[in-house]
Amino acid sequence: MKLKSLILGSVAAAGLSTAGFAADLGVLTSLDVCDELGLSGLTISSDTNCLQISGGVSYEFNWGDFRTEDDIAHTYDGDRVISVGDDPTDWNSKVEAWLKFVGTASSDFGPAKAVIVIKETDLTRVNRSGAVTTVDSDGNFDGLQLDEAYVQIGDTTVIMAGKKGSIANLGDDEPFNFLGLFNSDAIDGKGVGIDGDYTGIGGHVIQVVSDLGNGVSAGIALEDLNSDSAVAGVVPAFMGSLVGVLSYAGENLTAHVTGIAFGILDGNVESWAIHAGATGTFDAFKVRGAVSYWDNFKFGGTDVVHALVSAEGTFDMFKIALSGEVANxxxxxxxxxxxxxxxxxxxxxxxxNLGARYFTSNAGVGDTYQVAAQLVAAVTETIKITAEVGGYFGDEITFHHGESVYYGAAELAWAPGGGFTSSIKGEVNSEEAYKVTFKAAKTFE
Structure with a gap:
């Protein structure tokens, strides 16, 4: 219960015992600003603004022999790698913390907000040579980072400006099978894309998004307005991006198309990309398709396309999933x-879960296969055990390792409630690499 509400309630109760206070009772019992705005959680209110506070801390510690890596499968945007043992011990220790403050007031155009997100990542990494690397959020060792800071106003149509993430919709593109796909795995978020998340979006932005009704929403934005990136000898600067999004979310279908024009501030579109995806749910079946295309010619690269399709069916106690992808x-x-x-x-x-996946590339020396078996057991309502064994096979594996590579992993996860989660995981493979990972995290709002 908010302290202000408790005080108002006490005063109101006292007022009821005296008729002389009746005229003032409407003022004394007026709703708190946060209640008027329909906001809950950890809040502090003034006469005109409601301040919501949320945050979290996570910790991760890794120990073992895992720093050396070698190829698993050659993909278009980088080699897949596997840990290889090399006797000396490695370890990492990482703390991540964030605080989010949202101040909201009413206006004639809808809720007016100021959002500030402070984040810090503190990582110490010790490799086999004994070298110690310490990294914070941006690698500059300068303490807490201003992760987001922007203003926002509106209800069905929302205007945002400042430092924040992109409005680009890059979803509806993750395969359903539990092992995923090799190229898709190499993309941040396990989807379709180019070289991880698109560069040149988010940052300093001016954005407008609108709910058009019937599940349709649209958005347009100028993003990456603070960028000064450049490709030496190719373009003078890669500054500013125009992002457009059209999305649909219905009862049985979600879909989107996102278009991005990069480097627009000098009056020339240096490159452009498109990302589209859709997921349909039909009784016991789910179907998904996604495609990503990047015209990268002006940056000294080449045009890239990555597409996947995936389907999942649930039959009584069984769930079957199939996926396929192509990248060029x-x-x-x-x-x-x-x-x-x-x-x-x-x-x-x-x-x-029993799974397998296959991969071949013109850039590699042959095919790659992976097979795995996974057991998931909820021991109690708060404790879950996950175990997995599997192996990598094929010409690509024998070329780099001389023989097939086998692995095993087991994880104990604990979620007792209150926003707290914790886990410990052990991994080992036939390349004499091993790794133990401990995680703990707590969020609040």
Whole structure:
């Protein structure tokens, strides 16, 4: 209960005992600003603004012999790698913390907000040579970072300006099978894209998004207005991006198309990209398709396309998923991949997953396969055990490792409530690498 509400309630109760206070009772019992705005959680209110506070802290510690890495499968945007043992011990210790403040007041155009997000990542990494690396949020060792700071106003149509993430919708693109796909795995968020998340979006922005009704929303934005990136000898600067988004969210279908024009501030579009995806749910079946294209010619690269399709069916205790992908980076580099899995609920709280995936690339020396079996068991309402064994096979593996690579992993996760989560995980493979990971986190709002 808010302290202000408690005080107002006490005064109101006292007023009821005296008729002389009746005229003032309407003022004394007026709603708190946060209640008037429909805002809840950890809040502090003034006469005109409601301040919401949320945050979190997470900790991760890794120990073992895992720093050396070698190729698993060659993909168009970088090699897949696997840890290789090399005797000396490695360890990482990382703390991440964030605080978010949202101040909201009413206006004639809808809620007016100021948002500030402070974030810090403190990482110490010790490698096998004994070298110690310490990194904070931006690598400059300068303490807390201003992760977001922007103003926002509106209800069905919202205007935002300042430092924040992009309005680009890059969803509806993750494969359903539990192992995923090799190229998709190399993309941040396990989807379709180019070289991880698109560069040149977010940052300093001016954005407008609007709910058009019937599940349709649209947005347009100027983003990356603070960028000074450049490609030496190719373009003078890669500054400013124009982002447009059209999305639909219905009962059985979600879909979107996002378009991005990069480097627009000098009056010339240096490059452009498009990302589209859709997910349909039909009784026991789910179907998903996604495609990403980047015209990268002006940056000294080549046009890139990455597409995938995925389907999932649930039949009583069984769940079956199939996925396929293709990626092309001209000239002459085409990657293909397929994957599938079957899951079964053995008893209440216990399930198993069997999966396999395949990958081939013109940039590699041959094919790559992975097969795995996974067991997930909810021991109690708060404790879950996950175990997995599997292996990597094919010409690409034997070329880099001389033989197939086998691995095993087990994780114990604990979520007792209150926003607290914790886990400990052990991993080992036939390349004599091993890793133990401890995690703990707590959020509040």
């Amino acid at each position: 980076e001209n000239p002459g580099v085409t990657d293909y991949g397929v994957g599938g899995s079957i899951g079964a609920t053995v008893t209440e709280g216990v399930s198993i």
